[in-house]
Amino acid sequence: MKKIISHLIILTFAFSGCNNSPDQKKSDPGNHSTRKDAKSVPRNGALVAPDFTLADLNGNQVSLNDYKGKVVLLNFWGTWCGPCRREIPDFVKLTNKYKTDGLEIVGITLTSGSAENIQKFADKWKINYTLLTDIEGNETQAVTAFYGKVTGKPINGIPTTFIIDRDGYIRERYVGPRSEEIFYRDLKPYL
Secondary structure (H helix, E strand, C coil), X not given: CHHHHHHHHHHHHHHXXXXXXXXXXXXXHHXXXXXXXXXXXXXXXXXXXXXXXXXXCCCCEEEHHXXXXXXXXXXXXXXXXXXXXXXXXXXXXXXXXXXXXXXXXXXXXXXXXXXXXXXXXXXXXXXXXXXXECXXXXXXXXXXXXXXXXXXXXXXXXCEEEEECCCCEEEEEEECCCCHXXXXXXXXXXX
């Protein structure tokens, strides 16, 4: 019986992804400098992806608006999250195959330590796409909370991933890991 319960707990965790830290649920994006676009006007059932500014691993400030005209796979993840790690090889493959077609994968790294630690992790996993982190403190948590608020679906687990089309509209939302095939199937109409 203990074995069955253990397997059920593991399966539940695997299919629901990693839970965010309690601090993320408490953050208030309304009072934060990363919140640039308070409006998310629907178009044909799609919402405008809110702009934000975070730091890349070299300390450069990067905004979602920097990717206008590109198809963005925006991934909320953490180095400590097992289901997030399962997606990394597929993101690397997608970047290799479709970057020239206008695909940009952007990972917003949550509660994963310093930029140096995230870079070591990225080197180990051969990550070839953009990773963003905090500029001064809790910006990634504010962006996470704001995306949940704008879409009407709080981000309570990671990985959570959005497809954002070339015009800046959110087209898909995924909670939990997905394969390269599933992402490509849903990205293809926008590439």
